[in-house]
Amino acid sequence: MVEIKLDHIYKKYAGNDNYSVTDFNLHIKDHEFIVFVGPSGCGKSTTIRMIAGLEDITDGELKMDGKVMNEIAPKDRDIAMVFQNYALYPNMTVYDNMAFSLKIQHVNKAEIKKRVANAAEILGLEAFLDRKPAALSGGQRQRVALGRAIVREAKLFLLDEPLSNLDAKLRVSMRAQIAQLHQRLKTNMIYVTHDQVEAMTMADRIVLTKQGEIQQVGTPSQLYNQPVNQFVAGFMGSPSMNFFEGELHENRFTTLDQQLTVTVTDQKLQKLRDAGYANQKVTMGIRAEDIHTGPDLLEKMADAKVQAKVDVAELLGVETMLYVTNGYQEFVAKVNAQNTHRPDEIITLAFDMNRAHFFDSQSQVTIA
Amino acid sequence: MRQPKKQISSVEVRSFGHKSNLFFNILLAIFAFSCLLPLIFIIIISLTSEQSLLADGYQFFPKHWSLAGYEYLATMGGQLLNALGITVLVTVFGTLVNATFTSTYAYSISRSSFKYRKFFTVFCLITMLFTPGMVANYIVMTNLLQLKDTIWALILPLAVSPFNIIVMRTFFKRQVNESIIEAARIDGAGEMRIFLKIVLPLAVPGIATISLFAALGYWNDWFNALLYIQDSHLVPLQYLLMKIQSNIEMLTQNAAQGAQYAGGMANIPQEATRMAMVVISVLPIAISYPFFQKYFVKGLTIGGVKE
Numbered sequence: 001m002v003e004i005k006l007d008h009i010y011k012k013y014a015g016n017d018n019y020s021v022t023d024f025n026l027h028i029k030d031h032e033f034i035v036f037v038g039p040s041g042c043g044k045s046t047t048i049r050m051i052a053g054l055e056d057i058t059d060g061e062l063k064m065d066g067k068v069m070n071e072i073a074p075k076d077r078d079i080a081m082v083f084q085n086y087a088l089y090p091n092m093t094v095y096d097n098m099a100f101s102l103k104i105q106h107v108n109k110a111e112i113k114k115r116v117a118n119a120a121e122i123l124g125l126e127a128f129l130d131r132k133p134a135a136l137s138g139g140q141r142q143r144v145a146l147g148r149a150i151v152r153e154a155k156l157f158l159l160d161e162p163l164s165n166l167d168a169k170l171r172v173s174m175r176a177q178i179a180q181l182h183q184r185l186k187t188n189m190i191y192v193t194h195d196q197v198e199a200m201t202m203a204d205r206i207v208l209t210k211q212g213e214i215q216q217v218g219t220p221s222q223l224y225n226q227p228v229n230q231f232v233a234g235f236m237g238s239p240s241m242n243f244f245e246g247e248l249h250e251n252r253f254t255t256l257d258q259q260l261t262v263t264v265t266d267q268k269l270q271k272l273r274d275a276g277y278a279n280q281k282v283t284m285g286i287r288a289e290d291i292h293t294g295p296d297l298l299e300k301m302a303d304a305k306v307q308a309k310v311d312v313a314e315l316l317g318v319e320t321m322l323y324v325t326n327g328y329q330e331f332v333a334k335v336n337a338q339n340t341h342r343p344d345e346i347i348t349l350a351f352d353m354n355r356a357h358f359f360d361s362q363s364q365v366t367i368a
Numbered sequence: 369m370r371q372p373k374k375q376i377s378s379v380e381v382r383s384f385g386h387k388s389n390l391f392f393n394i395l396l397a398i399f400a401f402s403c404l405l406p407l408i409f410i411i412i413i414s415l416t417s418e419q420s421l422l423a424d425g426y427q428f429f430p431k432h433w434s435l436a437g438y439e440y441l442a443t444m445g446g447q448l449l450n451a452l453g454i455t456v457l458v459t460v461f462g463t464l465v466n467a468t469f470t471s472t473y474a475y476s477i478s479r480s481s482f483k484y485r486k487f488f489t490v491f492c493l494i495t496m497l498f499t500p501g502m503v504a505n506y507i508v509m510t511n512l513l514q515l516k517d518t519i520w521a522l523i524l525p526l527a528v529s530p531f532n533i534i535v536m537r538t539f540f541k542r543q544v545n546e547s548i549i550e551a552a553r554i555d556g557a558g559e560m561r562i563f564l565k566i567v568l569p570l571a572v573p574g575i576a577t578i579s580l581f582a583a584l585g586y587w588n589d590w591f592n593a594l595l596y597i598q599d600s601h602l603v604p605l606q607y608l609l610m611k612i613q614s615n616i617e618m619l620t621q622n623a624a625q626g627a628q629y630a631g632g633m634a635n636i637p638q639e640a641t642r643m644a645m646v647v648i649s650v651l652p653i654a655i656s657y658p659f660f661q662k663y664f665v666k667g668l669t670i671g672g673v674k675e
Contacts (some may be wrong), residue, residue, distance in 0.1 A: 054550050075556035087547035090571035099553035148555070 002064050002078075002155040002188055004028040004051070009060035011212075013044050020046050023210045024060070026046065028190070031181050036192045036204035038235070044210035045354040046157050051190065052081050064156075076155075078121045080149035083352065084161040086141045088133040088148075095129040098147045112151075118149040122181070139170045146181070157189040163198065175201060196236050200224070208232055230364035233285050234356055242272075242291075242331035244284045245361065248277060253284050259327030263303035265353045271368035272358055288321070291333035292350050293341070303349035308347045324349070400477050407650070414438070414643035421639045425667040431485030441648065444612070448648075453606040456652075458604060459586040462523045462524060466582035467575055469528045474536030475567060480546070488536070506595060521596035522604060532578040540567070540575035570662075580660045587653045609645040616641065 005028075013020035021043040028034055033227060036044035047056040051062060053074035060067045069077060089097050095116055102112045120126045123143040133141055149157055159178070163171045179202050182189050193199055199206045200220045208215045208223060216228045227233035233241045246255040251269055252262040262284075264272070272278065292298070298305060308324035308331075315337060320331045322341060333349055341347055358367045375656035384392065391539070406665045413426055434457065441448060442520030473492070515521045544567050554563045568575070597603055603611070617640055 052550075052554060052555070074550075074554045081553065081554045083551060085545065085547055087551040089548060089566055091566070100552070100557070104556040104561070109576070110429065148551075152555075155559065290378045 002320045005063040007061040010058045012058045019212055023202040031186050033189045033204045035199040037196055037199040038209040039302050042209045045160055045207055048160055048190055048192050052158050053077055053221055078154050079156045079158055080152040080154040081158040082145045082149050082162045084164055086348055088215055090133050090146055092251050093130055093132055094144050098151050110252050115151045119150040155188055159191045161192055205249055228366055235288055239288050239332045243288050247281050248279055254346050255329055257327040258305050258329055258366045262351050264365045268368045275367050276366060281361045283359040283361050288332040288334040290352040290355040293335045293339045298350045304353045306349040308349060310341050310343050310347060389674050410643050414640055414647050416640060418637035418640055436637040437644035440641050441644055451603050451605040454602060455605040458522045459583055462586040463579050463583045467525050467579045470532045470578055471536055471575055474533045475540050478537045490528045492533050516596050517599045522592055532581055535575055536578055536629050537661035544570050576660050605649055609649055
């Protein structure tokens with residue numbers, strides 16, 4: 001219900017030589033669920049705190065519905081925020097925690113009661129309204145923090161790593177709850193996380209940052225399938241994409257130690273040649289799930305077969321993770337669990353070259 | 369088969385063995401008793417008749433009990449009550465002033481968003497390290513502020529204690545997480561409301577501690593009265609007791625020299641009166657301890673934030 005524009009935002013902390021956020025440009029539309037993701041120290045929390053008004057903006061403009069918000073106090077920005085450590089008021093009951101902001105706004109008592117009851121119902125907190133935060137579990141506390149944000153009926157929700165203090169199982173169920181909440185409330189949400197799985201599963205659009213700079217903005221599938229550079233390719237997906245340093249010779253890609261050689265598809269080859277990388281150094285990237293061991297696939301991808309020694313085989317149920325070595329190159333393959341492999345076994349794998357990515361060895365920018 | 373690796377996730381002493389339990393109980397009982405014994409002894413001596421004291425010295429079970437010491441103090445009557453009133457007033461009001469100044473100052477310098485926190489921290493520390501001395505104090509109080517013979521002369525010198533400020537600053541830093549304040553700010557609370565509704569309730573144990581320090585300071589203070597108070601209506605209890613004490617000594621000396629006072633002197637139970645004074649000056653503050661103690665509960669912030 002609000003349109004947000006971040007226009008060349010910069011942030012530099014006092015006593016710091018480098019910018020923590022550099023030239024951050026983003027246009028967030030109505031009802032969008034935006035996820036800021038990146039490794040720690042990439043400036044994602046700083047950015048969300050600037051949007052909240054908890055940090056000053058060093059340079060650039062933050063606009064909400066066309067109005068410049070740089071100098072507006074947090075309370076006047078009509079935002080709600082959920083913190084990583086919940087930040088509940090320990091001296092107040094769950095009810096008072098949620099009602100605090102409404103009391104300040106002098107909302108009448110009946111209305112407060114209605115809104116809190118409504119939020120408590122959405123989050124399943126009805127039974128805990130009289131308790132203090134100390135008497136709640138981690139998941140319940142985080143739901144109270146969400147409830148405190150819901151009752152505000154704010155235009156914009158900011159969530160700063162809200163799930164990272166919860167255990168794995170709870171995280172998955174809270175993830176679904178937050179996604180549901182977004183459907184229901186239809187407010188804008190900006191969600192910060194370092195977990196690419198959360199980003200992939202929840203976002204309408206992902207903003208991937210590194211060292212204060214935006215690397216790529218796009219839908220989860222765009223970031224996953226069409227990464228703009230090697231960093232994005234490596235960050236999205238688990239396990240990380242495998243990278244091979246090598247050279248192009250004719251239509252084949254060969255690693256620097258000459259141990260691994262595969263045929264590049266015509267379509268990719270054309271792009272590489274057009275960009276002037278014929279017989280040049282490039283980095284090839286391929287995801288674990290695009291490496292196969294099934295006999296039928298080995299036959300189908302006969303010109304991209306690779307020999308490798310199995311180091312570790314991890315059975316995950318449906319799939320097996322194979323950590324293998326070829327020459328000096330280690331890589332991971334996610335293969336069908338029906339094809340069993342033992343450590344130290346020499347196996348043949350096939351690369352699905354349609355799904356390979358090629359990056360400039362120096363600048364790491366995607367070529368094809 | 370390989371032994372499963374022992375994993376120690378936390379260590380907690382749930383209970384002692386029977387013998388060590390007994391040992392620690394006895395040890396602590398001795399300690400507690402050694403703290404309590406002198407006080408009990410003083411109360412007993414204050415209730416002992418002067419004759420028993422002269423004949424047998426200090427005893428836990430004196431032959432003759434007597435209220436003479438208190439009766440002598442009671443002859444001071446109005447003056448004693450007046451002094452007690454002054455002390456209570458100064459202690460209560462002074463403690464309030466002290467707690468207000470200390471906690472607000474400490475809160476300001478505990479928050480990283482306060483631009484001049486370093487300056488004010490150092491400003492506070494300097495007064496701890498370098499005290500100006502009595503003469504400078506005296507001149508400021510009497511000549512500059514013209515506070516001689518006013519109640520303020522008893523309150524203001526102890527109104528801010530740098531040590532307590534540092535204690536409270538650390539307390540605020542550790543107990544009140546920055547994100548709680550940020551959450552309140554986003555919820556629309558102003559600085560004053562944040563301090564009163566959120567920070568203060570969390571800081572109750574700390575404030576109780578510094579209030580106790582301050583209350584003890586005010587209660588036991590006689591030196592400021594010695595310097596600034598001449599008006600007998602403004603004399604606090606400790607100073608009055610000190611005056612009585614020296615008067616008794618003076619009377620005793622005079623009695624030794626001139627026989628004419630001897631008759632009067634015999635009526636003053638010297639030792640018992642001294643101890644009665646101690647009892648009167650110690651008891652009220654000792655009785656107030658449990659009320660403070662109630663607030664020395666820790667862990668109020670548990671549950672607010674995940675550490």
